[in-house]
Amino acid sequence: MGVTLRQVKKSFGDVDVIHGVDLDVAEGEFCVFVGPSGCGKSTLLRMIAGLEQTSAGRIEINGRDVTDLDPAERGVAMVFQTYALYPHMTVAENMGFGLKMNGVPREEIAAKVAEAARILKLEQLLDRKPKALSGGQRQRVAIGRAIVRGPEVFLFDEPLSNLDAELRVEMRVEIARLHKEIGATMIYVTHDQVEAMTLADKIVVLRAGRIEQVGSPMDLYRDPDNRFVAGFIGSPSMNFVEAEVRGGAVVAPVLSGRPIPTSVRLPSEGSKVLVGLRPQHLSVQEDPDGSLVLDIRERLGGVAYDYLMGPSGEKLIVETRSDEAAPEGARVRVDFDPADALFFDAQTEKRLR
Template structure:
């Protein structure tokens, strides 16, 4: 197996630039997940690695080979798409082995590789079935098996679970994680679902408008975001943000929280505007009438209470016992200010440290 190296990679469609000089190293055997909102360039970047989109500028290397201008078939990658793209008239075994058959492999070699992929994906009981007799999750496993039999250096997944229902998505996340542990291949996985990213990745790459905002391990991005975009994108529900004003060195006044917040961050001068961020689990409901209850989401073991502040900002509070806040009433809050993060009040929203 081998890693992937992107150096100054750029993509333009005519006059529109969608990928802006991306530099990234995916280590050998690493599970790397690209995340970001729709239109951020994550699928385009994956397709450039696969060779399905031409690289406008920069270089792509797989292992020690520069594959920037190589044909997709010569890159040593296998791609699993959102759609299964199985041949309906073929059995599971025939679908999995078709690519090898077309490249001249012997029947014995095809059968051996299909059997090994079937063992890994627990498909032995389905090899003689046709796709119409399979569930969505089973079809996706066949699509992954078709990639495995090729013995690629790198697996590329483009939102492979987005067609599945919630229960199957959880099941297939576990299957893909187990697959990675068993075969140890380098995998690059695209999703808009940050829960998938947090549960699968060794490394997460957060993209916005064709630019990498931050790269790191899941908990590193969750606990130590570089900017407001990453802080708001990683974590479910998203981080709460309220406006604040620097009162003096080390202190920010935050009307949305109803308190002054002490911080070790390097603040601008007194009177400057900043943004404070705090995750829902670090806010508690208490007696008072400063925040209006707009909505509650009772999920069983946890309830999310949505509030509006007197300054018309939105807050979400995570509650683990029986919630007493009722829709339309007003409550007070208290915060654990030791977990508050401070960001620039700007479009970039860089973290102040």
């Protein structure tokens, strides 16, 4: 049960935008589609909703083939980036309008609206018009309109992108709490990997209409399959340093040129590889002979980010929590535990294991 995609494809004329996607979303799971702009995540969501026709393949919802069904017959409710509320209606009327159009009795509509308002803490706002609401409140009304329909699957298309930073954090918590309370299957599209990491049971990383990797947030963070996933998941992004295989180890000039021991299967002697290191796995030491220069330091209170520059323009970000740090402009070196390093083939960008 849940949502199943089998070899799902989408083309606009001669242009293929979704290339044979296979995916299983379990019942009750919170699944997030994440990727850069233009990767096909919203198109895939709209295909599940029935708002885009599927060019090939099959879509099932709770074991039912819905590939050719109209949106209203699929048992889904969609929350859009824009709230799409009727300005002349109250919050209660907006939330219950779909049920009213389907001929649901007034008492049943009132009960469902009241329950949705309780879940979303909208009880005091039911008589207000949208113009009297904040952006976060309007988005909660849009979510409430989806809840009252009692769908099998909730679909969210970048619902927080119109909110300011503080409201985004607040609404992330609200959506996580909503999923915990009602336990419905939810599929959520975002380009923000922080939203993906904090909300998802399962993340689907998309690039150019293909799935790069599927897994839990921490699985993707700790065990990425390729450079793209490693760089996309995690904030700040992973550092990548050019290196070479020498004597069964990896040598990166910008990392002091010391051999990095590893148990992974390396390519042949002299092959180019990439070393991946998270900013929090590096430490900075002032060193007059160091190959790096501390260019800029960003202080964010309890944490700071050091932006380092190498002799050939290499860039590294280091997360630090110490006030005793090298000054900007100083020559430095970085230290790290070799066990924290990930290695990628420089040509294919696939992870070396």
